[in-house]
Amino acid sequence: MSTTTTAPSAPTAVSRRGDSVFAGLATGAGLLIMLALAGVAIFLIIEGIPAISASGEQAYGKDNIVVYVWPLLFGTLLAAVIALLIATPLAVGVALVISHYAPRRVARPIGYLIDLLAAVPSVVYGLWGRAVLAPAILPVYAWLADHLGWLPFFDGPARTGRTILTAAIVLAVMALPIITAICREVFLQTPRIHEEAALALGATRWEMIRMTVFPYARSGVISAVMLGLGRALGETMAVAMVLSASGLVTINLISAENPSTIAANIALNFGNASGTKVNVLIFSGLVLFVVSFAVNFLGRWIAARGQVKA
């Protein structure tokens, strides 16, 4: 021991205080998030409860809240499911092109482009759907009604392009970049050794993809689709702008009489609502919250289960 050092305990108090203040701030931020989410649920419930007893004029002329919300929920699910039926195969194809088919030089800019398209605001998609897609697709609906009218979906009559099918197509276009982005990531994560093992056995590219990429990516793709579904369920503006809604339950996709969706219905009616009508709309929002929560939860659960297995 050459030097006697004074015990370096002087800075103790200072650094300890800094630590506890900082840790407190961080924990507080975390707790605030819990509080915020609890707040979302609680405020929606408080403001939604008065709607349960609403009827007649207060419930937009419906007997009770269930009769009011059900057609909206039906429309929400219908539009979202059709959108996913359209978007999923396309998204998987595009993701496959980016991850395995296109040369690197091309794949990268394409991926870039898809990411940018995911950022386009929904209101712009809505504008496009209303002003461009709806008029352009009307002849197709007319053709469908003429030739496939015996199917209940295409009963027609096709008088407007602003149908639930158009809304679903717009939703599909919106969900496409999101699903593609996740699928691409999952496809790219396939272990190289698996792919090379398949190729070394003399597999063609498609056989390699079917043998290694798809089994590995299955849960990732499913959860991507669930996330896309959650997004499509909650999407407001695109539907509100595209759809010419009359709020009934039908599976006729191309007529002028279309079911509405919860989110679009709130957006279109909230401005003029007053009294219990506000509560009715908030109640429908609560239903939407629960449904999209369930879908998202399912998606993450599948993703988590897949990760454990991998």
Place this chain on the structure above:
Amino acid sequence: MATSIDISDLNIYYGDFLAVEGVGMTIRARSVTAFIGPSGCGKSTFLRSLNRMHEVIPGARVEGKVVVDGQSLYDPSVDPVAVRRQIGMVFQRPNPFPTMSIYENVLAGNRLNSKRMKKAEADDIVERSLRGANLWTEVKDRLGKPGMGLSGGQQQRLCIARAIAVEPQVLLMDEPCSALDPISTAAIEDLIHELKSDYTIVIVTHNMQQAARVSDDTGFFNLKAAGEPGHLVEFNATSKVFSNPDDPSTEAYISGRFG
């Protein structure tokens, strides 16, 4: 400015798992003490317990006594942050801060503790520390460049400069050469020889030649079986450990018959 360390009956746990059991030794001031032993025998864990770095890992705790300069490190009133200012550490892989220049890296310990200093004083510390780490002539013209731009051996010497810039009493080195090529390793070993006159140095190494070359005292750690805690088998002067060890298992390890 150097100090000795007395360790008695030290047990180190990770959660419920006893990793190191019953270690006792005295590390002399101004000397180089080396720890050798097979992988997983707890020598790195033991080293980290000497400046309370092991408790960074959640669940890690220590029983027993480590006395530095008359103070017990594990006394409740002792601040681990203050301990680490007195007992510096150099890690297995060079880890300069990627956001900082060479100059800032050397001063990191002072700056991060928000010590205010004049430019001349700071320049002085940087030059002294880099000279101390045998790095000054190589980097003096590019002090503003990122520390990550140096070679592996230079980065490790930068980390040593960073550690000695805060003027610690003791320098702990956890396999400081294991990620380096032979030439860089030789440079670090030379440096350890020079630093010995100012600091108490404790080094963990897998390389027995290195232990023989640089150290004055050597401790041999071993474990009885996998899953059992590691323990100190023998602690003696390096010359004795490598020529005429007390314990047969030490001789077996050193002569390469085991491990």
Place this chain on the structure above:
Amino acid sequence: MSLLEERRPAAKPTAMPLVAPQIPAYAPWLAAVLAGGIAALAGLLLGWSLVAVVLVAWALLVVGLPAWSAAIEGERRAKDRLVTTIAWSTFALAMIPLASLAWEVVENGHAIISSEFLTYDMRGVLGAGGGIYHALMGTLIITALATAISVPIGVMAAIYLVEYGKGNRLARTITFLVDVMTGIPSIVAGLFAFALFTMIFGPGVRFGIGGAVALSVLMIPIVVRATEEMLKLVPEELREASYALGVPKWRTIVKVVLPTALGGIVTGVTLAIARVAGETAPLLIIVGTTTTLNLNPFDGRMATLPVFIFSSVTTGGKYDAEQTARAWGAALVLVAIVMTLNLLARAVGKVFAPKTGR
């Protein structure tokens, strides 16, 4: 084909059979041109529409190329070519609406963009004229406020999760709730803000700060996620190096961990801003819209670009054409803002990318 078949026995029969008959490398292109040509010819002769011609050409390609391949290369290669063709087809199909969207926004939007359009509000304007200055400012103010609320909360929460919580029960709960928040429909966030401020200020409340709160509900989870990912990427060694220098934990986080992760965090925050800047539904509910400039987010309705677009299009009436033109112009401005933010985020990510290696 006959040529190939003749050549095969010519190869030394003793060696491994490494040569297999192949259709030429340009075959897919040739097939595409042929299919297109046949369909176009048929279309011209029979008077089909363009859509029909494209569909027929595609069908010819999807059937023709694998058939050609099957004849020469065998079934397995034919299947491979079929899937390749289909994959590229989905890509082309997916690009049609996306390209159309980009084209229409620029095509319909650029004409109206002028200094007047960007610097005037809509006070007293019925037909042509007027501008989006009020909506532009509203979007900037509300987005800035939302960022000011979300970034400190989001970053600190992520610090808690990575540096303090480390998988304890509270941290796991928060992670789960952040997941839930990511999935909140934007209109529900608007309803939340509305319900919250209705309870405080009474019914019918509309102001900018409410919109900022609603957007924060959407933004915080994105910020938490991005920051969390980046903090996890900071090597444990750097924290240990800092602790070993006797630096307290909070200073280590502020001076070592955060600067190292800064690039990624800024990128994530910028992407989050881009995302909420285009949000419409919550603003429609809690902020409403107006025709005049309102710079005070604590008092009264404010116009924002997305809501401006929505209400311009849906109002209808006598001046529908002018309103729609303004909506396209506003859409172009909004898309430009969002795209700029995205490109900026990428640039920032590149600049700050951790400098590894030497």
